[in-house]
Amino acid sequence: MSEVQWIYAPWKIKHKIFILIFLPFVFWLSWYSNGGNSWTSSLPFSCKLHYDHARRDGSYLDHLLEIRLPRMNYSQPETMNLLRTDVAVLTPWFAPIIWDGTFNIDILNHQFKQRDVRIGLVIFAIKKYVVFLQLFLETAETFFMVGYKVNYYILTDRPKDVPNVTLAEGRRVVVLKIPSHARWQDVCLNRMEIISVFTKQQFIHEVDYLVSADIDMRFSDHVGVEILSDTFGTLHPGFYRAKRQHFTFERRPASQAYIAVDEGDFYYAAGFYGGTVDEVYKLANQCHNGIMTDKANSIEAVWHEESHLNKYFLNHKPTKILSPEYLWDNGMGVPEVLRKRRFVAVPKNHAEIRN
Numbered sequence: 001m002s003e004v005q006w007i008y009a010p011w012k013i014k015h016k017i018f019i020l021i022f023l024p025f026v027f028w029l030s031w032y033s034n035g036g037n038s039w040t041s042s043l044p045f046s047c048k049l050h051y052d053h054a055r056r057d058g059s060y061l062d063h064l065l066e067i068r069l070p071r072m073n074y075s076q077p078e079t080m081n082l083l084r085t086d087v088a089v090l091t092p093w094f095a096p097i098i099w100d101g102t103f104n105i106d107i108l109n110h111q112f113k114q115r116d117v118r119i120g121l122v123i124f125a126i127k128k129y130v131v132f133l134q135l136f137l138e139t140a141e142t143f144f145m146v147g148y149k150v151n152y153y154i155l156t157d158r159p160k161d162v163p164n165v166t167l168a169e170g171r172r173v174v175v176l177k178i179p180s181h182a183r184w185q186d187v188c189l190n191r192m193e194i195i196s197v198f199t200k201q202q203f204i205h206e207v208d209y210l211v212s213a214d215i216d217m218r219f220s221d222h223v224g225v226e227i228l229s230d231t232f233g234t235l236h237p238g239f240y241r242a243k244r245q246h247f248t249f250e251r252r253p254a255s256q257a258y259i260a261v262d263e264g265d266f267y268y269a270a271g272f273y274g275g276t277v278d279e280v281y282k283l284a285n286q287c288h289n290g291i292m293t294d295k296a297n298s299i300e301a302v303w304h305e306e307s308h309l310n311k312y313f314l315n316h317k318p319t320k321i322l323s324p325e326y327l328w329d330n331g332m333g334v335p336e337v338l339r340k341r342r343f344v345a346v347p348k349n350h351a352e353i354r355n
C-alpha cells in the first residue's frame, strides 16, 4: 500500500467539506480586514480602486508616492517672526484666517497634489443670472484651482443659455436643470435644499471638496487649495471690522437662524463657503431644515440662507476662515490690509436682474 497522504485533494469528500468551511472563512477575514466596505475589496482587481482612494485620502500610500516627488526648496518657516502684523491670522478655536502672506502655495500644492483632490464648484444661474456665467467661468479657468480637477456644477432653469467656455484638461461643466422660483429670495433660500440633495445623490461620488459661490462674481487673483479644509467660511466684506452687535444676524428668537446680540464670532458671507463633501452635506441639510421650520412658522430670516449659514457656523465653527480677499466688493474701496482681491462682485442692477 502506498503511504502517500493527500494534503489537498478537493475531489475527496473530506476536502470538499474543508473547502466549504475554510474558503468562506478566508473571504470573510479578507473582507473584514479591508474595513468591511465591500466584499469585492478582497479581490485583486480592486487594488487599483483602493490605490486611487488612498491617494485622495492622503493615507497609507503617502510614503510610496513621496519617493517619486521632487525635493522642495523654500525658506525656513519662522518661529519668532509674525507673517502678518496688521491682521489676525488665527481664531480662538485655532482655525487659520487666510490672508495674503500667510501661506506658501508651493508647499500646499505639494501636499494637495499627492492626494489628487477633485473640487466641485457649485453655482446657481436662475433666470436672468445666466448672463454672469461667461465671465465667471472664464475667470475661474484663469484663477480658480489651476492645475486641479474641477467640476463646475451649474444649477440652472435655462440649460440652453450655458455658454461654451474652453476648459483646461481635467475640468468640466456639469449642467443640472432645476426649477426656478418667482421670488429671488426663494432662489437664494432654495440653494441649501438643492445642494444637500445633489451632494447626496451625485457630488459625493465625483469630488472630494465642494465650494459654493455666488454667480454675480468674477475671479481676479489666485484662489487655490489654501482655502480647502473640513469647512470654511468667508468674512463678509461689509462686516470684517464690525462689532458683533452690528452684524446683520437674524435677531428674532422665533427664527431658527436667531443669534443673540452678545453671541457670534464673525459675519460670514453666503457668497463663498465650502468644505469636504460630507461636511457641506451636513451644513446644507441643517440650514435647509432651519429654513423649512421657519417656513412652517411663517417667518423668513432677514438675510435668507445667509442667516442660517451664520447660525450653523456659530455652532459648528469653520476649520478655516477666508479673509475678505476671497469675497470683495469694489464699491467698498480698497483698504490697506487687502493686498489682493481674489473674488470680486460684478456690479448689477438689482431691480432689473431679479425681475
Ligand SMILES: CC(=O)N[C@H]1[C@@H](OP(=O)(O)OP(=O)(O)OC[C@H]2O[C@@H](n3ccc(=O)[nH]c3=O)[C@H](O)[C@@H]2O)O[C@H](CO)[C@H](O)[C@@H]1O
Residues within 6 Å of the ligand: 123, 124, 125, 126, 127, 128, 129, 184, 187, 188, 213, 214, 215, 216, 269, 270, 271, 272, 303, 304, 305, 306, 327, 353, 354
Ligand atoms: C456676496 C454674498 O454674500 N451674497 C449673498 C447676498 O447677496 P446678493 O445680493 O449678492 O445676492 P444675489 O442676488 O447674488 O443672489 C445670490 C445668488 O443666488 C442666485 N440667484 C439669485 C436670484 C436669481 O434670480 N437667480 C439666481 O441665480 C445667484 O447664484 C446669485 O449669485 O445675500 C443673498 C441672500 O439674501 C445670498 O445670501 C448671497 O449669497
Ligand SMILES: [Mn+2]
Residues within 6 Å of the ligand: 214, 215, 216, 271
Ligand atoms: Mn451675489
